[in-house]
Amino acid sequence: MNLSAILIVDDEPEFVSPLVRRLRKRGFDCQGVLDGVSALAALRENSFAVVLLDMRLPDLDGVSVLREIKKNWPATEVLILSGHASIRDGEEGLRQGASDYLIKPVEFETLLEKIRAANVGSPAGLLTQDNNINVLPNT
Amino acid sequence: MKLYSATIPGAALNIRSREAYYAGQKQLFAVVVILVAIVPLVFISWTAARFYQNSWLAKTSAEMQSLAESRGELIDLFLNNQENLLAGLVELYEPAWLAAPGNLEKLFAAMNRDGVIVDLGLIAGDGAHLGYTGPYAEHLKGKNYATAKWFAEVMENGRYVSDVFSGYRGVPHIIVAVTDPGRTWLLRATINSELFNALLASAEVGPGGDAFIINRNGEMQTPSRLGSTALSAEEKSLLATDRALAVHQSPDYLYAAAAIKNSDWLLVLKTDINSSLADFYRAKKRDNLIILAAALLILAVATILMRSMMNRVEGADRQRMQLYDRIRHSEKMALIGRMAASVAHEINNPLQIIGDQAGWLDELLDEEKPEALKNSAEYRTAFQKIRAQVKRASTITHRLLGFSRSTEGTKSRVGINALLEDTVSFLEKEARNHRIAIRRNLDPALPDITTDSAQLQQVFLNILNNAFDAIGKEGAVTISTSLTRGQIRVEIADSGPGLSPEALGKIFEPFFTTKQAGTGIGLSISYNIVERLGGAIEARNGKTGGGIFTVTLPVGDRPKEDTP
Numbered sequence: 001m002n003l004s005a006i007l008i009v010d011d012e013p014e015f016v017s018p019l020v021r022r023l024r025k026r027g028f029d030c031q032g033v034l035d036g037v038s039a040l041a042a043l044r045e046n047s048f049a050v051v052l053l054d055m056r057l058p059d060l061d062g063v064s065v066l067r068e069i070k071k072n073w074p075a076t077e078v079l080i081l082s083g084h085a086s087i088r089d090g091e092e093g094l095r096q097g098a099s100d101y102l103i104k105p106v107e108f109e110t111l112l113e114k115i116r117a118a119n120v121g122s123p124a125g126l127l128t129q130d131n132n133i134n135v136l137p138n139t
Numbered sequence: 140m141k142l143y144s145a146t147i148p149g150a151a152l153n154i155r156s157r158e159a160y161y162a163g164q165k166q167l168f169a170v171v172v173i174l175v176a177i178v179p180l181v182f183i184s185w186t187a188a189r190f191y192q193n194s195w196l197a198k199t200s201a202e203m204q205s206l207a208e209s210r211g212e213l214i215d216l217f218l219n220n221q222e223n224l225l226a227g228l229v230e231l232y233e234p235a236w237l238a239a240p241g242n243l244e245k246l247f248a249a250m251n252r253d254g255v256i257v258d259l260g261l262i263a264g265d266g267a268h269l270g271y272t273g274p275y276a277e278h279l280k281g282k283n284y285a286t287a288k289w290f291a292e293v294m295e296n297g298r299y300v301s302d303v304f305s306g307y308r309g310v311p312h313i314i315v316a317v318t319d320p321g322r323t324w325l326l327r328a329t330i331n332s333e334l335f336n337a338l339l340a341s342a343e344v345g346p347g348g349d350a351f352i353i354n355r356n357g358e359m360q361t362p363s364r365l366g367s368t369a370l371s372a373e374e375k376s377l378l379a380t381d382r383a384l385a386v387h388q389s390p391d392y393l394y395a396a397a398a399i400k401n402s403d404w405l406l407v408l409k410t411d412i413n414s415s416l417a418d419f420y421r422a423k424k425r426d427n428l429i430i431l432a433a434a435l436l437i438l439a440v441a442t443i444l445m446r447s448m449m450n451r452v453e454g455a456d457r458q459r460m461q462l463y464d465r466i467r468h469s470e471k472m473a474l475i476g477r478m479a480a481s482v483a484h485e486i487n488n489p490l491q492i493i494g495d496q497a498g499w500l501d502e503l504l505d506e507e508k509p510e511a512l513k514n515s516a517e518y519r520t521a522f523q524k525i526r527a528q529v530k531r532a533s534t535i536t537h538r539l540l541g542f543s544r545s546t547e548g549t550k551s552r553v554g555i556n557a558l559l560e561d562t563v564s565f566l567e568k569e570a571r572n573h574r575i576a577i578r579r580n581l582d583p584a585l586p587d588i589t590t591d592s593a594q595l596q597q598v599f600l601n602i603l604n605n606a607f608d609a610i611g612k613e614g615a616v617t618i619s620t621s622l623t624r625g626q627i628r629v630e631i632a633d634s635g636p637g638l639s640p641e642a643l644g645k646i647f648e649p650f651f652t653t654k655q656a657g658t659g660i661g662l663s664i665s666y667n668i669v670e671r672l673g674g675a676i677e678a679r680n681g682k683t684g685g686g687i688f689t690v691t692l693p694v695g696d697r698p699k700e701d702t703p
Contacts, residue, residue, distance in 0.1 A: 014492045015491055015495060018495045018496055018498070019495055021499060022495070022498065083483075083487035083488040083491065103487065103537065103540065104487040104490065104491040104533075105487055105490040105491035105494050105529055105530075105532075105533045107494065107526070108494075108498045
């Protein structure tokens with residue numbers, strides 16, 4: 001498993017594109033997709049340490065994508081990132097194995113922290129240690 | 140979504156029009172009571188009185204009629220006796236024998252044992268007095284009756300009975316005269332008519348009763364017991380209309396008349412209706428008073444019953460309307476919550492993108508040569524400002540989400556006093572800065588309850604923040620807890636200026652705020668949270684000023700389950 005691999009799933013390319021570039025800049029092997037089917041396809045092709053998942057997708061709903069991920073790739077950590085209000089979505093996400101639930105807008109630094117935290121707590125994850133993400137100079 | 144106000148009939152009616160409705164119902168009830176209970180009572184009493192009065196009149200009339208009849212017959216019999224007695228003497232004796240001295244006196248003495256016959260005279264066909272026996276011999280000596288009216292009548296008819304007159308004697312009497320078949324002489328007797336008076340005295344009916352005899356001219360033949368000497372004009376016309384045996388009625392009197400002496404006389408019995416019915420009138424008056432009292436009692440009881448019934452209905456209505464209000468309020472809250480959530484969601488996504496794009500540009504700037512960018516510092520500041528504004532906007536959308544989320548939560552066992560202490564600890568620094576004293580009046584015996592501590596803390600924090608804002612600088616906030624009627628009651632009172640009437644009505648509505656920079660969401664979130672936890676929150680002004688917020692929470696009951 002590529003421990004620095006991050007998959008971003010969100011239906012808004014304007015959100016996905018700068019995030020992917022900024023994470024790549026920080027040394028992450030980052031990939032972005034715009035819907036649930038593409039997300040599952042990407043997971044089948046490559047293994048990811050962390051998936052950043054929006055709850056509202058044009059094809060599948062976030063919870064079923066999450067369930068599918070946790071079923072097939074239990075070592076992959078999922079961070080839910082949603083603009084939606086319902087805490088029930090968040091609770092359901094956490095019950096289904098997501099490591100955290102964030103509501104947009106989230107500052108990039110916060111997001112980095114959460115990715116690191118999710119990875120540290122995961123059985124697979126030594127992402128931060130391997131890649132020294134948090135000590136990467138911000139250049 | 141559908142607001143309940145549109146579907147619950149009557150809920151839209153305001154209290155004022157309900158009051159008019161209750162007043163109308165009360166009046167209607169009073170009218171019904173009067174119609175159903177009192178009118179029949181009055182009707183029965185009226186008909187009973189009429190029935191009694193009419194039956195008394197009928198009975199009395201019949202009595203008087205038969206009495207008049209029997210007394211009339213008695214008087215006729217008496218007169219006939221006197222007449223027949225004279226006729227017998229005329230047949231038995233020759234005038235010459237009668238004229239002989241001493242004989243008339245002997246006959247008179249034999250006849251007059253009972254004192255009814257006052258005197259006896261023998262008169263010739265030419266009117267000359269042939270003989271006389273009696274107390275008035277001196278007066279009548281040598282008197283000739285040829286021109287007297289009664290003499291002419293007796294000579295023509297053979298018999299004669301006069302009306303009552305006082306004559307020389309000053310005593311009421313009547314004259315009875317009978318001739319021989321050849322009309323050559325006659326016997327004449329004066330009869331004391333006081334016997335009539337005795338006969339009539341016992342014929343009086345009732346306390347105001349009278350009995351007398353009148354002649355064809357309506358002149359009194361016997362004295363009226365009540366002292367009247369002549370008939371009134373009304374009586375004359377009434378009694379003249381019918382000389383036969385009959386009963387007549389005037390407004391005040393009842394008359395029974397019987398014709399006597401070959402219809403020459405009329406025996407009249409007279410009864411004063413009013414004085415006869417005096418007892419009845421008294422009883423009627425008493426009955427009327429009883430009916431009046433009963434009617435008043437019925438009205439009073441009905442009114443009291445009505446009032447208590449109406450009060451109960453009114454109370455139930457008021458409760459129902461309060462329930463409708465609460466339902467409407469929470470429906471409104473839910474609607475606004477959903478709107479807030481969707482607005483927040485729609486705004487959060489672009490906010491995220493704006494922030495990320497700005498961050499990305501900021502990062503790209505690092506890769507540029509600083510000398511190639513003369514406004515590098517400006518760019519940096521601009522990006523920082525963009526991110527700061529995104530953050531600011533996001534706090535608002537997050538609050539909106541918090542508001543819509545105030546309908547959800549997780550529960551655990553919570554000690555309210557500890558929770559309050561914990562909440563107060565957040566604010567102690569601020570309280571010191573503003574010189575606001577926080578007084579605690581906590582009931583140590585408060586039981587733990589199952590509730591959402593995080594959300595409840597948000598509620599207390601909101602109320603305390605509000606209290607601080609209301610006070611400004613210098614003042615006190617008093618936090619009291621107690622167990623009242625199976626509920627935990629938390630009261631937070633501030634020494635601020637209190638709430639305006641407008642604020643009291645709207646304080647829990649979303650977006651209502653009196654603060655310059657307030658969003659108006661805090662207390663509406665609190666309202667939703669407390670309601671979801673099965674409790675209630677209310678605001679009022681204290682007696683000595685200042686606002687008081689009261690939160691009540693159930694102890695034993697399980698809090699309301701979340702509804703999807």
